[in-house]
Amino acid sequence: MTTIKKEKNSSFMNNVTVILVSQIIVKIFGAVYKAVITNVDGFGDEGLGLYNVGFQIYTLLLAISSVGIPNAISKVVSERIALNDYKGAHKIFKTALILFSVIGLATSLVLFIGADFFANAIHYPRSNQVMMALAPSLFFVCISSVIRGYFTGMKNMTATSNSQIIEQILKCILTIVLVYAAVLLQKALPTTAAWANLATSLATALSFLYLIYFYYKRKNGIQEKIRTSSEETINTSMRYLMLSILMISVPISLGSIITAINRVIDTATISRGIEAAFAALIPSHGNTEAIINPTAIQLTHEIERLSGLLSKSDILYNMPLAVNFAFATVLVPYVASALKVKNYDEAASKINYSLLVSILIILPCAIGFISMAQPIYKVIYFNAPEGYSLLQLVSVSLIFAALAQTMTGSLQGIGKIYVPAISLLFGCIAKIILNILLIRIPSVNIYGAAISSIACQFISCAICFIVLSKHCSVKITPIKYIIKPLIASTAMGAAAIGVYKLIMFIFTETFLSNLIATFTAIAFAGIVYFIMIFIMKIFTKEEICQLPAGHKIYKLLVKTRLYN
16 A cells, blocks of 8 residues: 555656656746847837737637646546546547637637737737737647646646647747847837747647647557446537536636736736826836827837836746646646545645645745846846846745645645636736726836735635635645745845855956856755755655655765755
8 A cells, every 4th residue: 555655656746747847948948039039139128018918818818718628628537537437538538629629719710800909909009910920829729738638637747748848949949030030021010029929829730730649659558448448438428528528627717717817907907007107207218318298109119118027027937837837737637536536635645745845946936036136137138137126026926826826736626626716816806906006106107017916816825725724634834834945945045145246246247247146146045945945854754755766865865964
């Protein structure tokens, strides 16, 4: 029994690692291409603002059509497989593929045809070409999500990880190439931003082709499992099965839909708030003198520029969340299958462990951003380093967002699929109210969006935790889960600042010296954090051994006397 439990823990953490590594690679490439295009002369903050604005409507339609699919499919597939019903699992897969092909095609057409309407509705009329370029991607993401969800339900994370890595590498290369091509051809800024987003559609199409290849390589093995499947299967019509899948995927998607709607409203309130704040004055930035009584076009450019500043912080903000996303993804099938066979202890163990590791990942990232925001901006956005203080502010919300993300996977696994959406709804309402109140204040302007994000994520996290605690044995001890990680993260942040300032004191400030100082400080801080975690014994021996190569790590810690 102990051996089986160890194998399950090993399988769980190995799958977390597969998704985690893929998300790190995805976000690194994402940060690279966005940093490159932001630094291109003729693109900059304004171009990035246009590039991202189109994504708000795209993300909303994506949430409606496909975001809940992987978790929904993985949940129902894992439940069938827990009962050895591979035939039923495959029937779910085929039905979902037909259903979401139709939904994906419909949403692609809506975005393409309605691009002008959506662009005017969010008060960014120049973003219509961006939306048209993104439209085909909706179809390919939809059908790709079904295949990813099917393999995730079988606890095979390779389909998801490989396809995401391929997609992001292609997007990185194509985006940079197309932006440089548009700039060299002297295309207008909206067209250049549209070409950048066309790369997304091309990359998702090629990623889908990889998933088709992945499935057919494993088709014989799947058919063999279906032949040896138990007699129990899903004896329902395709229509009823489609409705059943929607009944699960829609509630899971609701959280993403609400977030996307909030983002669209956020975009609209930001544009109108900035317009109200700067109706009589656009503050000078760079070497530009203050513009008194700005014209409509000057206000539009300022709105796009400030939105670009917010987008730069979002790029870095989303990187730790992408890493933490691994737990939210892997938790769903593991918790669902454990509960299906009434193994409540295993489900609770996975949830508690995931929350601990999430805290240990996110807290140092948040404090690291707060400590090193300015040097990081000087490295990544060397031609446009403004706005680093926005990253420092939104990093506070990062902690609550990550915990809510992990708890969302837990809640979906235990069947409380509406709770994450409801919690986000309350958080988003608070965010919209604060946006309206704060952004229109000239001294606050775009920082109001960052302040409202903290309130939004805190409310969402609190509601998720309360509900999860009532329905699952969540054991959050303050010393282990909060105080010790906070001490380790604070020591790490202080080490980073100290090393960076020491190096910059010795050398003259240049791009190279800042690059060396930043990476040296981050590396040293990482070592400090690693040592602090094990000196304070945040992990038990059993928890260390659950990590990939955990037994080897434990032996090394004992040998180096960091743990005994």
